[in-house]
Amino acid sequence: MKTKEKGSTLLGFAVGLALAALMIAGCKTNVSSTPETFAVTFSVDGGNGKLKAKADGITETTESPITVEKGKTVTFTATADSGYRVKGWTCDGEAVNGTNAFYSFTVTKGVEVKVSFESNSVPPTPPSGDVGSFEDTGDGFIKISPPAAGITGKDPTYTLPGTGDWGKGVFRAGRKVKLSPYKLGKTEVPYKLWKEVYDWATQPANGYKFANAGVKGKDGSGTEEEPVTNVSWRDCIVWCNAYTQKIKGEGECVYRKSKTDTTVLKDATKGSECDAAYADMSKKGYRLPTEAEWEYAARWQGSDNTNAEQYGDVWLTKLNSASGAKADWNNADETKAVAWYGDNSDSKTHPAGEKRKNALGLHDMSGNVWEWCFDGYDSNPTVNDAYTSGGFVVDPQGAASGDSRVIRGGSWIDNALRCVVGIRDSFNPDFRIHFLGLRVACRP
Known part of the structure; x- marks a missing residue:
């Protein structure tokens, strides 16, 4: 009997210790620090x-x-x-x-x-010198008028992320570039617009054919306001022709079979025909921007020297910064203010136009999705002298040979370094992926 009582006492003591331990543990888990x-x-x-x-x-x-x-x-x-x-x-x-x-x-x-x-009755202070100008035309585009004196290239006087020429853009030292006035879309092409044109174009009466249908944002699960992705360069030039024909008529289509054979390109599955496309820049149809047009629009600041370097009279955003950012790529606050990229995108695309616009009023020139340009790619953008006139390179269209096409701007999947305005990259014209889309340009 005594043995049984002793056992009960020990059991009760053990249970008490266990309960006390649980209470102490519970108290510890509820301890939290006050956020700063x-x-x-x-x-x-x-x-x-x-x-x-x-x-x-x-x-x-x-x-x-x-x-x-x-x-x-x-x-x-x-x-x-x-x-x-x-x-x-x-x-x-x-x-x-x-x-x-x-x-x-x-x-x-x-x-x-x-x-x-x-x-609103007070006119903006006119800038000094020939810095170019811009105008919101109210149709989703910005009309851009570059300086008549052109842009005189130069080597950067500041540190670039990385080594070599890969982040120096196209306005290189010793190169003078003149650009004609052009219009550029305020945002990347959203899926909603892509699909509207795609559906019209693929009707039998209109005769267009694509290699890829495109998806909403990253993988098709996004909204219609997110950029279209998974479209090749060939798809994009054919889509631009379709968009032109739908809105302005077939006569204004930019992309033709050749300079002498002016047949409008309508079939993105005909690779060799698309890759040899002739861009009739006298037309006012929709098209991809040239690389020089893209970079100028991403960097223009007029007479504002904030985080910029002077090229002749005009100030351009530093090559080591995102478009519209007021500090270089190391400043996360500034990069996040203008770009969806790896640190803030939640691993997906976002509706076009949500981030702070740049000096021209353009959104997402850095981040969200990479953007196709028309140009053929060469690691040295100055090699093609076909556009040289009077000491200037006039409206250049990239390399004279080579298989790949230029992409610019960085994307939701990249780090801040890959979203700066100086970085150049390329893909083959039949390539498509979930972080690559387009922005549309045209003549005024």
């Missing part, structure tokens, strides 16, 4: 509009300040009163973000953000 937060102050400098702030976990508000966790993104929306426009932004007194209506960054400290507005 910062006060973000914001206001309108001088009135004539409103400023709202929104952050992860915080509903959009006009009440300042807001308290934001470190590492979270805060986004500001400026809304001008009738008759006014955004004049500029400052963050802790430093000018940022140009005249954009939206401003966002990742919070790492307490800051003060201000926006100011000005009357």
Whole structure:
């Protein structure tokens, strides 16, 4: 009997110890550190509009300040009163973000953000020198007028990511390039537009044929507003002809069988015919941009020297930065503000036009998807002298020979380095993949 009582006592003691251990363990799992937060102050400098702030976990508000966790993104929306426009932004007194209506960054400290507005009746200050100009034509395109004096190439005076010439773009030292005025789409071609033209083009009466149908974004699971991907260079030039014929008539189609045989290219499965395509640049139809057109549009800043280098009179974004970024590729906040890439894309494409636009009003020139250019590729973009006139290279179209075609801009799958404006790459014209799409150009 005593033995049984002793056993019961020991069992009860053991159970008590186990319960105590569980309670202690449970207490430990509930211990959590308080996240670090910062006060973000914001206001309108001088009135004539409103400023709202929104952050992860915080509903959009006009009440300042807001308290934001470190590492979270805060986004500001400026809304001008009738008759006014955004004049500029400052963050802790430093000018940022140009005249954009939206401003966002990742919070790492307490800051003060201000926006100011000005009357629409006040003409913008004209830039000094011949820096070119641009105009939003209201049809989803930006009309771009490069400097009449051309762009005088130069070697960068700053550090590039990587070695060699692979990140030096096309405006090289010793090369003077003149570009005719052109229009470029504000965004990459969304699947919705691609599919609309594709469905029209493949009707028997219209006679177009494609090698690939294209998909919504990364793998077909995206929205119709995400860029089309999985389309080859051949698909793209044929699609541009179809888009032209649908909107402007077949006579304005750019891509022809040859300079002498002006048959409009309509079949992307005829590889040799497509690869030998002649681009009739006198036509006003839709087309792929040339590489020089693409790079100029990605880099143009006019007379704004922020994170830029001067080429003649015009300032161009530094080669080591994303398009529209105000700092080089090492500055994650700036790269994330303008590009969907490996660090912020969540491994997928995003609707075209969500990121901050560049100085010309173009979105996603860096990141989201790589973009086909018309040009044949050579590691040295200056080798083809067929476009030389009076000491200038006029509207160049790339290498005189070779099988591959140029791609530019980086994508959702790449690191920041691959999304800078100087990086050049290429694929064969029949290649297609889930991070490659297009942007459309045309003559004004």
